[in-house]
Amino acid sequence: xxxxxxxxxxxxxxxxxxxxxxxxxxxxxxxxxxxxxxxxxxxxxxxxxxxxxxxxxxxxxxxxxxxxxxxxxxxxxxxxxxxxxxxxxxxxxxxxxxxxxxxxxxxxxxxxxxxxxxxxxxxxxxxxxxxxxxxxxxxxxxxxxxxxxxxxxxxxxxxxxxxxxxxxxxxxxxxxxxxxxxxxxxxxxxxxxxxxxxxxxxxxxxxxxxxxxxxxxxxxxxxxxxxxxxxxxxxxxxxxxxxxxxxxxxxxxxxxxxxxxxxxxxxxxxxxxxxxxxxxxxxxxxxxxxxxxxxxxxxxxxxxxxxxxxxxxxxxxxxxxxxxxxxxxxxxxxxxxxxxxxxxxxxxxxxxxxxxxxxxxxxxxxxxx
Ligand SMILES: *Cc1c(COP(=O)(O)O)cnc(C)c1O
Numbered sequence: 001x002x003x004x005x006x007x008x009x010x011x012x013x014x015x016x017x018x019x020x021x022x023x024x025x026x027x028x029x030x031x032x033x034x035x036x037x038x039x040x041x042x043x044x045x046x047x048x049x050x051x052x053x054x055x056x057x058x059x060x061x062x063x064x065x066x067x068x069x070x071x072x073x074x075x076x077x078x079x080x081x082x083x084x085x086x087x088x089x090x091x092x093x094x095x096x097x098x099x100x101x102x103x104x105x106x107x108x109x110x111x112x113x114x115x116x117x118x119x120x121x122x123x124x125x126x127x128x129x130x131x132x133x134x135x136x137x138x139x140x141x142x143x144x145x146x147x148x149x150x151x152x153x154x155x156x157x158x159x160x161x162x163x164x165x166x167x168x169x170x171x172x173x174x175x176x177x178x179x180x181x182x183x184x185x186x187x188x189x190x191x192x193x194x195x196x197x198x199x200x201x202x203x204x205x206x207x208x209x210x211x212x213x214x215x216x217x218x219x220x221x222x223x224x225x226x227x228x229x230x231x232x233x234x235x236x237x238x239x240x241x242x243x244x245x246x247x248x249x250x251x252x253x254x255x256x257x258x259x260x261x262x263x264x265x266x267x268x269x270x271x272x273x274x275x276x277x278x279x280x281x282x283x284x285x286x287x288x289x290x291x292x293x294x295x296x297x298x299x300x301x302x303x304x305x306x307x308x309x310x311x312x313x314x315x316x317x318x319x320x321x322x323x324x325x326x327x328x329x330x331x332x333x334x335x336x337x338x339x340x341x342x343x344x345x346x347x348x349x350x351x352x353x354x355x356x357x358x359x360x361x362x363x364x365x366x367x368x369x
Pocket of ligand 1: 059060061062085086088089131157159160181182183193194195
């Protein structure tokens with residue numbers, strides 16, 4: 001049987017009644033768009049984070065886009081982020097007309113090297129956009145200091161970090177605003193697309209709400225452009241409400257999978273994820289590293305085990321971003337690690353049996369290299 005790098009079918013089997021009930025609840029509610037489920041989910045997601053506001057939107061990319069716009073970021077502004085991220089982080093910056101500016105990552109945890117941020121600031125820098133990649137939070141302390149000194153906004157990309165903490169503080173609660181994705185594979189995943197903006201700032205929340213609804217403050221009257229139709233779907237919102245109650249369980253499940261990998265592979269020459277001191281990792285993906293990555297992936301295909309690479313091409317090397325003018329070699333750690341990283345199957349309902357097959361196969365492949 002094929003072991004996929006991510007799968008939700010076992011989870012669906014276990015939660016089917018609740019999911020079907022969520023769908024039925026919305027279908028019978030009499031209000032299919034921006035109804036009680038979106039309102040309820042927004043209140044509960046904000047409460048989970050202990051912040052004032054959450055605004056449900058249609059996906060994570062648009063959560064970033066709308067949040068940037070709500071923060072006043074637009075054409076001519078520069079936004080500092082990383083190139084080792086899901087491309088949508090950067091697609092969203094570009095889509096609001098701003099210019100992405102990259103800093104390199106740290107070798108030990110693949111996260112933004114915050115020491116480099118000061119050196120790329122210009123008088124056009126408007127926003128810092130750290131990505132809590134793979135499920136581990138960036139240390140925001142240095143960014144908060146820089147933001148205060150240079151009057152910058154901070155937007156956290158939390159698409160991979162639902163429930164992650166640093167020094168006890170939940171990802172998404174430090175910056176001016178945060179953007180979440182509920183794409184099915186995420187730690188909190190919908191049965192389709194979804195996203196949210198989280199903020200403690202009333203003005204940013206109000207603006208985000210208008211921007212997702214044609215720019216209207218009340219029906220039929222546009223007060224703000226450029227605007228969008230970026231509403232969170234009512235069915236997805238109801239499913240997310242049910243699943244939010246189990247978020248901490250999903251995280252515990254992912255940690256158990258990570259623990260089993262560490263026990264099964266800790267003595268090999270594979271570099272396993274390093275949890276930076278102070279961090280509580282939620283293992284959105286389980287990223288390992290080896291200089292002979294491509295051979296390992298090729299050989300594991302023979303065992304019917306699927307692996308993934310997050311991400312094979314740093315964003316600055318992709319054709320669509322050639323216009324930014326980053327030459328090969330400009331982000332050396334990002335570029336080198338992109339050739340070595342790959343991800344093992346990771347999701348909370350991955351069975352111990354399947355996981356042991358992965359561990360055995362990886363051990364055999366490594367031994368035969
Ligand atoms: C998934 C993801 C996004 C985009 O979310 P979508 O819901 O797919 O639009 C943005 N940033 C990061 C880091 C992601 O992992």
